[in-house]
Amino acid sequence: MLKFILNNEDVGTSLPPGMPLLDFIRYHQQLTGTKTGCNEGDCGACTILAGELQRGKLVYRSFTSCLMPLGNAHGKHIVTIEGINMLPALNPIQQSMVDNAATQCGFCTPGFVMSLAGFCLSTQPPTTENAITAIDGNICRCTGYKSIERAAAGVATLLAQRNQEEPAQFAAEQQILPAYFAGIKERLKRLILFLNGELAPPSGTTPRFMGGGTDLYVQQPEEIQEQPLQFLFNQDILKGITREDNRCVIGAACTVSDLLASPVMQAYFPALGNYISLISSTPIRNMATIAGNFVNASPIGDLTIFFLALEATLELSDGTATRTLPLRQLYKDYKKLDKRPEEYITRCWFELPGASTSFHFEKVSKRTNLDIASVNTAICITMQENLISTVRISAGGVGPIPTLLTDTAAFLEGKAPSGAVIKVACAIAQAEITPISDARGTAVYKRLLLEQLIKAHFITLFPSLKVELLL
Ligand SMILES: Cc1cc2nc3c(=O)[nH]c(=O)nc-3n(C[C@H](O)[C@H](O)[C@H](O)COP(=O)(O)OP(=O)(O)OC[C@H]3O[C@@H](n4cnc5c(N)ncnc54)[C@H](O)[C@@H]3O)c2cc1C
Numbered sequence: 096m097l098k099f100i101l102n103n104e105d106v107g108t109s110l111p112p113g114m115p116l117l118d119f120i121r122y123h124q125q126l127t128g129t130k131t132g133c134n135e136g137d138c139g140a141c142t143i144l145a146g147e148l149q150r151g152k153l154v155y156r157s158f159t160s161c162l163m164p165l166g167n168a169h170g171k172h173i174v175t176i177e178g179i180n181m182l183p184a185l186n187p188i189q190q191s192m193v194d195n196a197a198t199q200c201g202f203c204t205p206g207f208v209m210s211l212a213g214f215c216l217s218t219q220p221p222t223t224e225n226a227i228t229a230i231d232g233n234i235c236r237c238t239g240y241k242s243i244e245r246a247a248a249g250v251a252t253l254l255a256q257r258n259q260e261e262p263a264q265f266a267a268e269q270q271i272l273p274a275y276f277a278g279i280k281e282r283l284k285r286l287i288l289f290l291n292g293e294l295a296p297p298s299g300t301t302p303r304f305m306g307g308g309t310d311l312y313v314q315q316p317e318e319i320q321e322q323p324l325q326f327l328f329n330q331d332i333l334k335g336i337t338r339e340d341n342r343c344v345i346g347a348a349c350t351v352s353d354l355l356a357s358p359v360m361q362a363y364f365p366a367l368g369n370y371i372s373l374i375s376s377t378p379i380r381n382m383a384t385i386a387g388n389f390v391n392a393s394p395i396g397d398l399t400i401f402f403l404a405l406e407a408t409l410e411l412s413d414g415t416a417t418r419t420l421p422l423r424q425l426y427k428d429y430k431k432l433d434k435r436p437e438e439y440i441t442r443c444w445f446e447l448p449g450a451s452t453s454f455h456f457e458k459v460s461k462r463t464n465l466d467i468a469s470v471n472t473a474i475c476i477t478m479q480e481n482l483i484s485t486v487r488i489s490a491g492g493v494g495p496i497p498t499l500l501t502d503t504a505a506f507l508e509g510k511a512p513s514g515a516v517i518k519v520a521c522a523i524a525q526a527e528i529t530p531i532s533d534a535r536g537t538a539v540y541k542r543l544l545l546e547q548l549i550k551a552h553f554i555t556l557f558p559s560l561k562v563e564l565l566l
Pocket residue numbers: 135136137162303304305306307308309310311312313327347348373374375376379382383384385386387388389390391395396397398438439440441465466467468
């Protein structure tokens with residue numbers, strides 16, 4: 096039986112764990128304040144919060160419940176719009192929306208309010224900018240965004256005196272959220288003491304692995320609910336980002352948000368925040384796992400392209416034996432992997448860049464935010480005495496699989512970067528790719544994009560090349 100806290104109630108259910116949480120909330124709990132919009136993670140109308148204990152701390156994150164399996168709610172505090180009501184009055188977040196005329200038809204409003212409630216429960220510095228970032232996954236079709244941004248700014252001012260250690264306690268004490276939030280940490284501690292093996296798939300089956308569900312529910316919304324599932328998202332053993340000697344080791348169930356929050360990743364990738372702002376939206380980043388991105392095998396998977404350039408290695412397990420595999424060898428052909436159905440990724444690692452190694456990631460999509468790439472690429476380059484000693488350039492959207500430009504790298508190694516050298520490298524790259532025309536652009540456009548993005552890598556890492564490369 097799945098057990099979790101739903102708003103202020105303890106719930107247990109034997110409904111299928113592959114059911115979307117949104118269906119459970121609306122059709123089995125009659126909590127209809129959470130809205131169904133796109134059902135694909137794009138609009139944010141279905142936003143809920145999930146709170147869990149992480150190393151003794153109560154951490155809340157916003158999720159899109161249309162893509163969240165009920166099984167991933169197990170052991171958590173799930174908060175819907177009904178759970179933050181403070182009737183008969185509005186809570187201060189709702190009041191800020193009213194005061195700033197930030198709602199018209201109201202369909203999107205519960206989603207915006209939940210994202211802002213998530214901001215109140217986070218440890219983010221309470222700036223207007225951070226409050227606005229918290230609503231980056233919510234779309235409104237009829238109110239002007241400026242009034243919603245003003246409402247978000249109003250919420251940030253409520254948090255000026257916040258204790259970053261215990262944001263839920265602060266929100267309850269300041270009557271920003273209902274008083275019951277102050278007791279959730281202790282209730283979750285008691286709840287997880289009694290959880291055990293409820294999510295094991297039926298024996299004798301080869302289950303489908305479920306990470307955050309952000310690809311599976313979009314691609315196979317019906318089928319996935321019928322299949323035996325192995326839930327990996329909550330498994331502690333698949334979590335954590337650590338430095339081990341000169342390697343960074345990342346658990347397979349780490350999310351994009353976990354990467355962004357990791358002190359190790361922040362220390363070695365100073366522009367990480369810029370790169371990750373190009374990937375989906377806050378609620379999707381909170382759910383999207385790194386292994387899900389690798390195994391989905393999209394030729395434009397952003398994390399795949401990022402970690403290909405870092406020459407990441409995977410560890411795979413079938414439950415009894417483990418093996419290692421370079422990420423670049425996982426991809427055989429379009430969506431064909433060197434992986435047996437019973438194998439799952441447990442973790443991956445890469446060598447941390449030294450002082451003479453630089454990294455950069457570029458992505459172009461039709462919209463800057465919340466869009467998948469037309470073309471994306473990453474570079475990891477090591478210099479020795481002004482010469483390129485090693486370089487790896489990955490490229491997505493230019494072939495059936497995420498690609499490493501090996502001929503281009505071989506040409507560059509041993510050379511000093513100059514405008515002329517980079518232009519020849521771009522020409523070699525053209526011979527390594529086979530883009531097709533599709534909804535994200537024509538083949539000709541994608542070829543041009545890759546050329547420009549390779550130049551952008553070098554202009555970013557070697558600014559003195561700018562004039563030569565722009566000529
Ligand atoms: C609105 C929206 C925006 C998005 N934007 C982007 C974007 O900007 N960039 C981008 O790259 N992607 C984007 N995505 C795609 C998606 O979020 C990512 O690919 C994500 O990393 C998938 O992870 P997941 O845990 O949700 O995968 P799931 O949907 O849970 O699983 C995906 C696949 O991986 C398998 N799997 C999961 N974990 C494991 C494991 N440990 N071992 C073996 N197999 C496993 C599953 O069986 C399934 O085949 C977006 C998705 C949505 C809905």
